[in-house]
Amino acid sequence: MSEALRDNDPAPFPRSADFLGHPKPLWLLFATEFWERFAYYGMRALLAIYVAQTFFGLLPDGEAKAQASLTYGAYTALIYATGIFGGFIADRYLGYRPSILLGGTIMALGLFLLLVPDLTWFLVGLAVIVVGNGLFKPNISTMVGMLYAKHDARRDSGFTIFYMGINAGATLAPLVCGTIVGKHFGYQWGFFTAGLGMILGLVLFQALVGWMAGVGRAPAPQHNPMRVLKVTAGCIAVVPVVFLMLSQARIVGWLLMGLMLVLTVYFIASGARSGDKVQLHRYIAMLLLFLAKILFWGMFEQAGSSLNFFAKDHVDAPFDFTLFQSANPLFIILLAPVFAWLWPRLEARKLNPSIPRKFAIALILVAIGFTTLVLTIGEAMKGDGRIAWQMLMLAYMINTMGELCLSPIGLSMVTKLAAPKETGLAMGAWFLCTAIGNYVAGAVASVASGGGVASGLAQYAETYTHIAWAGFGFGIAFLLFAPLINKLMHGVR
Template sequence: MDKSKMVHQRQLLGHPVGLFILFFTEMWERFSYYGMRALLVLYMTTETMGSDLRGPGLGWSEQEALALYGWYTMLVYVMSIPGGMIADKLLGQKKAVLYGAIILVAGHITLAFTPIWAFYVGLGLIILGVGLLKPNISTMVGGLYKKGDIRRDKGFSIFYIGINLGSLLATMTVGSVVLAYGWHAGFALAGVAMVIGLLVYLWGYKYLKHVGNLDSEPQEDTVRVEAVSYGDLYSSLFKSPLQLVIAGVLLVLSLAGWYLMGWGYGLLFLFLTAIIALMMMIYKDLDTQVYKDRFLVLLLSFIMVVIFWGAFEQAGGLMNLYTDDKVDRVLNLFGNKVLIPTEMFQSLNALFIILFATAVGGFWAKRKLKGKLSGSIFKMALGIIIMGFGFLFMVFAAREFNENGTSSMIWLVFAYLFHTIGELCLSPVALSFITKLAPVRYASLMMGVYFATSGLGNKVAGIVGESASNYGDLTVFMGIFIFTVVVGTLFLLIRKPLNRLTHGIEDNENIIKEQEGFDLIKE
């Protein structure tokens, strides 16, 4: 066997070496993202003049800051769609990740400067950089494994640990840096983390020769992806009267939304209309019924994604406010009373993921080997239900507050634990599911759609959280609990017909202990 093949098949801890290159690249990228995200709203709402030890901020109102923050966090994920399209059409996934990382470095460095133009330019560059990097690095993880390799789901779980390790490290360090050296030092630290991620990716490039290449980039032992013509896809819309009517109705509704809700929502609705039209055209472009059936299942799985994140992301909004105002955060530690900062509860999710991700992934792998129920639809539906039960603990917390004027922090700990277990059942599995079902020439685009639906879930979370001011925390928490459990149960009930529509894509998975090279997912 020649040396190049030895490089291609190198393993580490039972997985391709490339997995760990992508693991550390994503870890540092997430450090930069979550580190900056932790500072953003606080920086915007800090007074321009005053005695704040962290230095002057922008002096915005909370409403202004939350409005920009909501659009920013959504756009970061929505931009994954054009990021995936650029990879599929122009760059390939590997180069898209590289260029995205470079743009992210530029964005974080720009935020380290004080002028207001640097703030807006920095955020814009970060949105563009994440849009290029995020969907394509996840697609590359799937490309490390051959079709039917049961290690794929566990590989995504390991990759997911990197995401949350970056988040945990960021939330533990960035705040201290800001307190000591000021806001822009914190933004600069996020930039340093992204530089480290870029250097790791460049160093490990040699282990990724077999994944993420366009057809125009020939590599030995590489399965290449034919470039996609999105112009041809959209032009075919005019050849289908039914789909043209659907797109027209959606366009009218988008314009109505623009008029009634403002230009921001109008642009969002127009963007969603374009994506729905694209999904219809991709469905029509698929050349066999098997591919079309799998594509439908993939689109239905995105409904679960929106619902899950629409509930889960209450952690950064409604649950965060509830913790700050209504939870007894005083801990009696060896006779000393210690006030736990509200922000520290945000680290519970990342901590629980690091503790339980490998165990959950191993649990599902063992069930699969024993022939027990462990399909992706089952896991994702169960994840929604488990996460929903986390809100039952928030119901208990809200009732305790109504009775006593305060609530115990233990309810939050249990809520975050259940949310995390639910996340581990859904999020890494959904990433893996996309690489199984998506037609290979649209792999990056569909990964982008997944992240865009996550962004849409973030926006839904904000809308749901705002309703607490009208209906109360107890009603909202109870409503989320009931809705998520019902939706998860419905998907469990229809999982068999959905599994049939996948045409056995997960039926022949097996453990592959050693591979002679690697392939992208080929249908």
């Protein structure tokens, strides 16, 4: 039995016996996140295709895909942006566990609303999911960080295992919600199946919540019933605002950038007010790494939009194209144990890349992944215009290796660099970076897939070439500036 201090509480908390080398509560959070990600990736696998066919089907093919890609980008951006507010609410008011239960319930309701075949109600359903996700997503990740002392060598591996839970759910979801349910009964019933998965995750979390001991408890349990009602009322009030933003997808990017600017000023001012020069430097380093996250996700996150359309129209495969949505999470399941094993071994030999260098490697790997696609498309354009499914899978695998160098490491990084009282807010900012990257990715996808079936290959090749050059350029830049960022981190690795 190991003991540690919560990162945001100076008092020790009871710890269950470790299981497979990690705190037992990690495995409950793993399972809960599995079902939440099943819900999210189940509907995401269908979203762009369903929107293009159902609501923009009367438009020319390229325009329908472009509009669907913008809707997809705005939705996936907002799904992460609201994490900032959810993290703040959990930090200061509601507690992490109540926030997760309330957020998950709201998300399930939104998924069921997607069954209504009307664009207005569909956007309302998306808005409800966005609001609920804001309470759920950052807080379950923050609770993982609470299971380890700040310098516990198992922390990065623990986050990588948690990341496997995310991707186990994401691997199963396209098969169940898309290939089995969506293809044979209609995509709207795929959304319904995703909602059932969300409910199952909530039931599991509540049934085994005793495993968590004091982790994530409500700060004032006696006041929490009224606080839950107040937060629920606030969520209802926010839904029309999110609906408006989804209806005007092009303004989302400006709003997200403005929010990121406010947070940047906040963290720098907080570090300065604290009088702790080390904390100020760490916040500057954190913000620089946030930039890398935005750049990476803006290039990487084509899977649910342009790569989905690309697979549907141009790839020869012996299976339904929706199964390509399982490629990225499947490779994470296969490769995450390798990376979780690798980092401590490299650390023991003093060869473990620092966090900034891992982020640089991630950018370069995603550039290599898209370069693979560009070369493959070039060969296809000389022939029948069809791509072998193995080449798309290869690109997904390379991109996934980049993701494993950044995303689980970044989750751990935030819990180490942020001040204890601002960990939830910092985690929300981390997901805001994902939001901005998703919005950029949606805009890029609208260009990549906007040429229609006839001229699509050339359009994909040109867009993916730009992505590759951006990845190589920014990756090399972060490699060069890694020593400076390391210095600002003051020993955090």
